[in-house]
Amino acid sequence: MLKTGMEIYSIDVAPSWVKERQVLKYDKDGESPFSYPLADYQELVEDSRISSYRDTYQCINDASRIEDASLLLTELHQGSQVLVIHELSIFRDGEKIDALDEENISAIQRERSLESHITDNRITVSISVDDLRVGDHLQFRSTIIEIQNEHPFHGRHYSVNFSLSWTCPVNFQSIRIVNKSEKQLNILYQGLNNQKDESYPEIIEPGSEFEREYFDIPIERMPSSAPNWVWGSFLQVSSKASWNDISQYLYEYFEDNNAISSMSFADVMTLNIFSDEDSLESKALKVIRFVQNNVRYRGENHGVFTHTPKPSERTLKKRSGDCKDKSNLMVSMLTALGLNAYHILVNTSYGEKVKEFNPSPYHFNHMIVGVEFEGNHYYIDPTIQKQEGDFEHMAQLNYGVGLPLFKKGGELINVTRLISNRVFELTHRFKLPKDKSGAVLEIERVYFSHRADNMRSYFSSNEKSKYQQDFLEWAKGDTDLQLSVVEAIEISQDDHVLNKLTTLEHYQIVDLGKSHENKHIELLTDFYREFTVPNSDDFPARIDLDGTVQHEIFVTYDRRPDMDLSTEKIDSHAFEYMDLVENIKGNQLHYLTRVTPLRDYVAAGSEIKKHREKVERMRQRSNNLIRHKNKGALSGMANNSLSWYLGFVALCLAIKAIMRAFGE
Numbered sequence: 001m002l003k004t005g006m007e008i009y010s011i012d013v014a015p016s017w018v019k020e021r022q023v024l025k026y027d028k029d030g031e032s033p034f035s036y037p038l039a040d041y042q043e044l045v046e047d048s049r050i051s052s053y054r055d056t057y058q059c060i061n062d063a064s065r066i067e068d069a070s071l072l073l074t075e076l077h078q079g080s081q082v083l084v085i086h087e088l089s090i091f092r093d094g095e096k097i098d099a100l101d102e103e104n105i106s107a108i109q110r111e112r113s114l115e116s117h118i119t120d121n122r123i124t125v126s127i128s129v130d131d132l133r134v135g136d137h138l139q140f141r142s143t144i145i146e147i148q149n150e151h152p153f154h155g156r157h158y159s160v161n162f163s164l165s166w167t168c169p170v171n172f173q174s175i176r177i178v179n180k181s182e183k184q185l186n187i188l189y190q191g192l193n194n195q196k197d198e199s200y201p202e203i204i205e206p207g208s209e210f211e212r213e214y215f216d217i218p219i220e221r222m223p224s225s226a227p228n229w230v231w232g233s234f235l236q237v238s239s240k241a242s243w244n245d246i247s248q249y250l251y252e253y254f255e256d257n258n259a260i261s262s263m264s265f266a267d268v269m270t271l272n273i274f275s276d277e278d279s280l281e282s283k284a285l286k287v288i289r290f291v292q293n294n295v296r297y298r299g300e301n302h303g304v305f306t307h308t309p310k311p312s313e314r315t316l317k318k319r320s321g322d323c324k325d326k327s328n329l330m331v332s333m334l335t336a337l338g339l340n341a342y343h344i345l346v347n348t349s350y351g352e353k354v355k356e357f358n359p360s361p362y363h364f365n366h367m368i369v370g371v372e373f374e375g376n377h378y379y380i381d382p383t384i385q386k387q388e389g390d391f392e393h394m395a396q397l398n399y400g401v402g403l404p405l406f407k408k409g410g411e412l413i414n415v416t417r418l419i420s421n422r423v424f425e426l427t428h429r430f431k432l433p434k435d436k437s438g439a440v441l442e443i444e445r446v447y448f449s450h451r452a453d454n455m456r457s458y459f460s461s462n463e464k465s466k467y468q469q470d471f472l473e474w475a476k477g478d479t480d481l482q483l484s485v486v487e488a489i490e491i492s493q494d495d496h497v498l499n500k501l502t503t504l505e506h507y508q509i510v511d512l513g514k515s516h517e518n519k520h521i522e523l524l525t526d527f528y529r530e531f532t533v534p535n536s537d538d539f540p541a542r543i544d545l546d547g548t549v550q551h552e553i554f555v556t557y558d559r560r561p562d563m564d565l566s567t568e569k570i571d572s573h574a575f576e577y578m579d580l581v582e583n584i585k586g587n588q589l590h591y592l593t594r595v596t597p598l599r600d601y602v603a604a605g606s607e608i609k610k611h612r613e614k615v616e617r618m619r620q621r622s623n624n625l626i627r628h629k630n631k632g633a634l635s636g637m638a639n640n641s642l643s644w645y646l647g648f649v650a651l652c653l654a655i656k657a658i659m660r661a662f663g664e
Helices: 063-069 243-256 265-269 280-294 312-318 323-336 351-356 449-460 464-479 606-620 638-663
Strands: 009-011 034-045 049-060 071-076 081-092 095-098 105-108 123-128 137-147 159-163 170-179 185-190 209-217 234-239 340-346 366-373 376-380 400-404 413-415 422-432 440-448 483-495 500-509 520-524 548-557 566-571 575-584 588-597 623-627
Touching: 049 063, 063 071, 071 081, 071 137, 081 123, 243 340, 243 400, 265 323, 280 323, 280 366, 312 323, 323 340, 323 366, 340 413, 351 400, 366 400, 422 449, 440 449, 440 464, 440 483, 449 500, 464 483, 464 500, 464 520, 548 623, 566 606, 575 606, 588 623
Parallel strands: 009 081, 034 170, 422 548
Antiparallel strands: 034 049, 049 137, 071 123, 081 095, 081 137, 105 123, 159 234, 170 209, 185 234, 340 366, 340 400, 366 376, 400 413, 422 440, 440 500, 483 500, 520 623, 548 588, 566 575, 575 588
């Protein structure tokens, strides 16, 4: 057994404050591989410790469930949490079998994020169940005890989420909170689709209890197309506080631990990262890049280090630290330049969902930096590398909301990017002479903002031969052509101020006449795939497109082509779309497709139906058909080719009818 100054786990009877629950009935739903006749959650909140009791009774209805049900894992914070096991029993054919074998219990330190340079020092208690069979009922009862220590939250601040959303049948779920502390506890209930139940009390007063029971809970499944802030039903209980209280508390905690210490300007100058010509903005940007690129990320998410950054001098000396350490160093250095810089807590998964929660420090899992420059506030993630751009053009973060830490406290602020900003432009340039052996293709790709940053990391972290092969495969996939490399992918421009990166590729088109005997080259502009279209209208639909994207195609022939001009616009509350086909420079065709997202989701209900129809229209116009033989060439978006033909037939019939009329 692992030891950390206290036993990780023990075996004992259930504590006296627990109310025993009875299994009311067994679910008979044979379609579910497992079900829960009972899921009981009870919490005892005291001033210096929190006890979390769990009693689950599970029916094993199919062999597919045996493997998962036979391994019970409990993760604990080392030094502040312990597990007390009360019972592990199998009920089979009316007989109760004791399944708790101490030889099957082990405590291991898994460090699941070690490959990402993160250590958490959490201990996992693993309990194996022998001889579990289909038709068995498995009951497991245990209590996690969290004890107050040097950690700023454990045993002091209370926060728990009870999910009321299940993907299997649940006959009886009970929740009980016993408040024996001196603090008030806040309750938040949210039903599916963010429906609130006003019958729930908002406060659990000291010395009182809260209890709720739920029967025959309906199965709730979130569609994959829903945004991450769409949750199933849940109940949240936390220590009563305001965002301002939490901001002030953490600032003072960091300050008490020498984690908010401003470096002097002289200290920053010793790093020799500035030149005599640097403006204040240039110096600030060099500080930001120094911390991002020259201080290695190394996370220590355990003990006091979970929420406390180290002094900036220590981080600078070690040239490594986690998000809090790097944020603290960046804030210290920017402050030394005379700028207003500050720490901001964010959540990388919940996004704007944090706004809907009761205030709690447990809602955050990451730290970034805010800095004020010339009256504007900018937000920087010190753990991201290879970023470029001045303050106006650096990548905008998209964490939804954040909590700034100030001595007098602060409220939630928006940390979102303007979704309509351009992020990618793709251009195909074809030269198709009469002799098809001379057909060539040039591809230009232009990346902006965060996409430019991502591509810089991609290029710097891959061998040249690897990314050259990747781009060749992308080119073949886009065009469905046999391509021979004339000039391999190269970065033709990298604008570090505007944060814009441009690449060029040159190819010879091989055997065009043989491979495309139908005289068409087909290019797909598949931006529509970034717009999820759910089957149901009951949930919001996520939009994955992260900014304006554009696809242009230029086709140069040996002489002026016959063509079909085309222009289409689709206006939606969620996006703007346009495409066109035009003749330029006599012998050149120009195709243009542009999509601009206006928001990152579509609301449930009638909006989904309209959205579905407009995305389908966009999808129908995604195929660009290009004639590689000029004689009688007809070019345009795929569906316009048919429209032109039908229109031409209708015109011929009309002329014929007029001629007949005059003939009569």
